[in-house]
Amino acid sequence: MLDGFTTHFIDLMKTVGLNFEFLTSGYEVRMWLDGMVTTLVLVVITIPISLIFGVLFAAALTSGKKWLAVPVRAYVELTRNTPTLVQLMCGFLVLNMLISNALGGAQNNPLTPFFWVVAITGLHVAAFHAEALRGGIEAVPSTTIEAARAIGFNSLQILRYVELPLAVRSALPSIINNLVNLVKLTTVGSAIAVGEITYASIMIWTQRDNVVELMLVILLFFSLINLVVARIGFWLEKRLAVPGFGQ
Amino acid sequence: MLPNAGQVAKKLLDVGILAAFLIGASSAHADATLDRIKARGKLTVGVILSGAPFGYIDPKTQEQKGLNIDVAKALAAGLGVELETQTVTPPNRIQFLQQGKVDILIANMQYTEERAKTLGYVPTPYDRVGGAAVGRKDSGIKDWTDLKGKTACVSQGSNYTQPLIEEYGAQVKALPSQPESLLALKGGNCDVAVHVSGTVSLMLEDRADEWKDYAIIIPSDLIPSDSVIWLRKGEGDTQAALDNIVKSLHVSGKLIEFARTNRLPSIAYLEEQQKKLKDGSQ
Amino acid sequence: MSIVLKQERAKQLPFGGIFAAVLGLTVIAWLFLNQSLGQVLLEWLPYLAKGFTMNVLISILAIAIGTLIGIVLGVMELAPFAVVRAPALVYVQIFRNAPHLVLIFAATYIFPFELVIFGNYVPFPDWVKAVVGLAIPASAHIAEITRGAIQSIPTAQWDAAQGLGFSRSQSLRWIILPQCIKRSLPPWMNLYASITMGTALASLVGVHELLHSANDASTAVQRTDFTVVVYLTVLIAFFLFCYPVSRFTQYLERRLASR
Numbered sequence: 001m002l003d004g005f006t007t008h009f010i011d012l013m014k015t016v017g018l019n020f021e022f023l024t025s026g027y028e029v030r031m032w033l034d035g036m037v038t039t040l041v042l043v044v045i046t047i048p049i050s051l052i053f054g055v056l057f058a059a060a061l062t063s064g065k066k067w068l069a070v071p072v073r074a075y076v077e078l079t080r081n082t083p084t085l086v087q088l089m090c091g092f093l094v095l096n097m098l099i100s101n102a103l104g105g106a107q108n109n110p111l112t113p114f115f116w117v118v119a120i121t122g123l124h125v126a127a128f129h130a131e132a133l134r135g136g137i138e139a140v141p142s143t144t145i146e147a148a149r150a151i152g153f154n155s156l157q158i159l160r161y162v163e164l165p166l167a168v169r170s171a172l173p174s175i176i177n178n179l180v181n182l183v184k185l186t187t188v189g190s191a192i193a194v195g196e197i198t199y200a201s202i203m204i205w206t207q208r209d210n211v212v213e214l215m216l217v218i219l220l221f222f223s224l225i226n227l228v229v230a231r232i233g234f235w236l237e238k239r240l241a242v243p244g245f246g247q
Numbered sequence: 248m249l250p251n252a253g254q255v256a257k258k259l260l261d262v263g264i265l266a267a268f269l270i271g272a273s274s275a276h277a278d279a280t281l282d283r284i285k286a287r288g289k290l291t292v293g294v295i296l297s298g299a300p301f302g303y304i305d306p307k308t309q310e311q312k313g314l315n316i317d318v319a320k321a322l323a324a325g326l327g328v329e330l331e332t333q334t335v336t337p338p339n340r341i342q343f344l345q346q347g348k349v350d351i352l353i354a355n356m357q358y359t360e361e362r363a364k365t366l367g368y369v370p371t372p373y374d375r376v377g378g379a380a381v382g383r384k385d386s387g388i389k390d391w392t393d394l395k396g397k398t399a400c401v402s403q404g405s406n407y408t409q410p411l412i413e414e415y416g417a418q419v420k421a422l423p424s425q426p427e428s429l430l431a432l433k434g435g436n437c438d439v440a441v442h443v444s445g446t447v448s449l450m451l452e453d454r455a456d457e458w459k460d461y462a463i464i465i466p467s468d469l470i471p472s473d474s475v476i477w478l479r480k481g482e483g484d485t486q487a488a489l490d491n492i493v494k495s496l497h498v499s500g501k502l503i504e505f506a507r508t509n510r511l512p513s514i515a516y517l518e519e520q521q522k523k524l525k526d527g528s529q
Numbered sequence: 530m531s532i533v534l535k536q537e538r539a540k541q542l543p544f545g546g547i548f549a550a551v552l553g554l555t556v557i558a559w560l561f562l563n564q565s566l567g568q569v570l571l572e573w574l575p576y577l578a579k580g581f582t583m584n585v586l587i588s589i590l591a592i593a594i595g596t597l598i599g600i601v602l603g604v605m606e607l608a609p610f611a612v613v614r615a616p617a618l619v620y621v622q623i624f625r626n627a628p629h630l631v632l633i634f635a636a637t638y639i640f641p642f643e644l645v646i647f648g649n650y651v652p653f654p655d656w657v658k659a660v661v662g663l664a665i666p667a668s669a670h671i672a673e674i675t676r677g678a679i680q681s682i683p684t685a686q687w688d689a690a691q692g693l694g695f696s697r698s699q700s701l702r703w704i705i706l707p708q709c710i711k712r713s714l715p716p717w718m719n720l721y722a723s724i725t726m727g728t729a730l731a732s733l734v735g736v737h738e739l740l741h742s743a744n745d746a747s748t749a750v751q752r753t754d755f756t757v758v759v760y761l762t763v764l765i766a767f768f769l770f771c772y773p774v775s776r777f778t779q780y781l782e783r784r785l786a787s788r
Contacts, residue, residue: 027413081722081771082764083729086740093427094760096434097753107383109435113420184628191733192431193400193420198631203421206338206404209345209365211638218631219623226626298748306569306749309576339637339735348642423733426748430756454751 018213028204035200036221042117042186042196043225049122050182054129054175058167059159061130062137076127084124085188092116092192117189125182132174136167169240176233180226197221280350281484288328292319293335293349297402297425298446299453300509301355315353317505318373318496322351322476325492336424337404341366344477351489355443357472359406369476369486371493371524373502375516377468378407379444381429381451384462386438391415391465400428400437407441410470432461444468448512497524556761566754573746573759580742581766587656587738588725591663595724596717598664599671606676617672624669629662629727636662637734656738659731663724674716678709715785718778722771729767739763 013020022028060072100109148162190199201214294315296302302313323330394417403421411417422428432440506514560567605617636658690700732741747756
């Protein structure tokens with residue numbers, strides 16, 4: 001049944017000049033489908049990581065404590081102004097080697113390429129979240145903060161119950177935008193052998209001549225993921241909207 | 248909710264524009280390669296610079312050197328044209344050839360049946376190599392069968408990928424090129440790195456201090472096969488012209504000379520070929 | 530509603546600059562202590578610099594082409610006719626969501642290596658394809674920036690201009706566009722920084738830009754300490770180029786916000 005469908009699909013595509021012959025090779029199809037799953041897994045893992053660290057970074061940046069704010073600010077500026085691919089190469093090829101040496105041999109180093117992609121892209125986007133949230137936190141009227149302090153909130157409580165809820169609402173459009181970028185960024189994993197969809201496609205097209213076909217699928221796949229991310233964002237924005245705030 | 252006509256039209260347009268963007272540009276291949284090479288007075292060769300002895304950048308002069316470059320020069324001289332080299336990497340070399348960006352590939356690319364289905368090649372090989380596995384001396388890996396469940400780093404587009412996965416059950420991680428793969432090996436992201444044997448053995452020898460914990464840990468080569476010059480399918484004239492030149496390079500001993508100056512680890516195969524071709528031509 | 534900004538915001542220290550200085554000094558100190566390493570890096574610097582000019586060239590051409598096409602698309606998105614609007618919307622929707630890396634792959638492997646223009650063969654080198662690969666997403670983003678900027682101008686201004694005797698094109702030229710340019714400058718510069726950083730992706734398709742040159746150098750020299758230094762150099766080079774752009778963007782944003 002499925003085989004029939006596949007051959008039918010390959011024939012159909014042939015009539016419009018597209019070669020999907022690789023679908024008959026079990027080894028390649030497995031790699032390709034695994035690639036799609038890996039991309040989805042990457043997205044599902046990196047999004048929460050970027051959000052958690054975004055909040056932590058924003059809290060550090062607005063804490064008023066120099067020992068917290070300065071290193072975080074330095075990281076934010078570094079990551080925002082250097083290419084993610086270069087960071088990934090520095091992390092995976094250079095830092096990873098130094099870590100291995102420090103641990104007394106590569107066999108003691110548990111860090112995988114997957115870890116590096118998640119860490120580098122997740123923390124990179126976290127820096128952008130942090131900037132958006134910081135703007136939102138700083139825009140909270142000082143009178144509101146004073147009122148919160150007057151009813152006995154400490155600064156952590158103010159952050160948790162007053163500043164963040166307001167900041168999230170005003171930062172949401174930027175955060176959604178950052179998440180769309182994050183989804184796109186996961187493709188750099190292909191450069192360090194993380195088996196996501198771009199990597200799987202490279203592995204297939206280097207042995208065949210079907211770049212166009214694989215490219216079409218990748219573009220549609222990412223359009224779809226990002227459509228979903230944007231829809232969820234839009235829904236959240238509507239849901240969280242506070243009448244009269246941020247208009 | 249049912250999609251209305253507008254939405255359907257938009258979807259169709261989506262596909263149409265993508266297709267136009269992607270397909271419209273895809274069909275402009277060059278043909279009659281030999282005529283074109285002669286007309287332009289230039290042979291464009293895709294070479295790989297993944298390390299000595301096959302192709303590398305001289306650290307002092309920053310010029311391209313190696314066996315691939317020497318063979319390319321000899322071919323251009325044999326055709327009586329100038330040489331233009333274009334560096335390629337394993338993941339882009341086939342596309343560059345198919346597009347016509349390069350006329351031929353001398354790029355550490357061995358003969359496989361799969362490749363011969365889509366590409367043409369010069370029947371007389373210029374070398375014969377297999378894959379060597381570099382790993383830590385204390386890794387306990389002694390044979391290709393020991394790789395089951397272990398991680399092997401290769402280059403993207405390497406012909407070692409499929410045998411490593413399908414025959415030996417290794418986990419393969421493919422990186423953009425050999426240098427990245429070797430750095431990944433050092434960082435501990437793979438148990439072995441599998442590359443063309445000549446390059447890695449020479450590197451281990453030249454950089455003994457950097458690589459003191461590493462060695463070629465599996466004595467046999469993985470799928471030793473002929474290094475051939477690749478070209479687009481159906482270009483018989485070019486193929487015949489190049490084949491004659493390669494044959495004469497074998498017979499005259501030029502290839503052996505190239506191998507010696509570039510310090511190829513083994514020239515037994517080239518000597519054998521020279522003998523065979525000399526006997527054949529008498 | 531009046532918003533009282535916290536005081537800290539005004540006196541933000543250039544931490545990034547301090548950071549870059551510290552990083553740079555560390556590398557210099559290291560090279561000083563290990564002179565043979567410094568020597569090798571010095572030998573390779575011209576090669577690396579040549580690579581970096583390629584990054585700058587690609588980024589400038591990509592943003593220039595992207596801006597021209599993007600403005601047209603942005604205006605198209607606001608057209609009163611669906612026939613004009615739809616293709617622009619579809620283009621923007623697809624290419625804004627497409628990963629830069631994938632578009633660079635697509636441009637490199639799908640476009641021919643040379644074009645035939647009036648019977649002449651014009652080469653279409655890889656780096657130009659990288660320009661195309663980055664100009665496509667750039668144009669999609671610029672279309673959105675343009676659309677947003679035009680929409681952000683209250684329609685009352687059109688009416689007011691008409692009342693003062695301006696024609697539609699005159700009011701566009703003298704009243705609406707100058708405001709649009711001012712408003713879209715910060716996002717445009719952010720996009721430029723992002724495109725510049727995207728140029729590193731071209732290394733993966735074999736364009737000889739900085740990251741690729743660093744890889745070449747590291748392969749040729751084959752020393753662990755050199756590999757570390759050369760990749761750090763790449764990081765610092767991009768930082769030194771992008772950080773001033775980003776500071777200037779922040780300055781523009783603040784100036785705009787304070788109005």
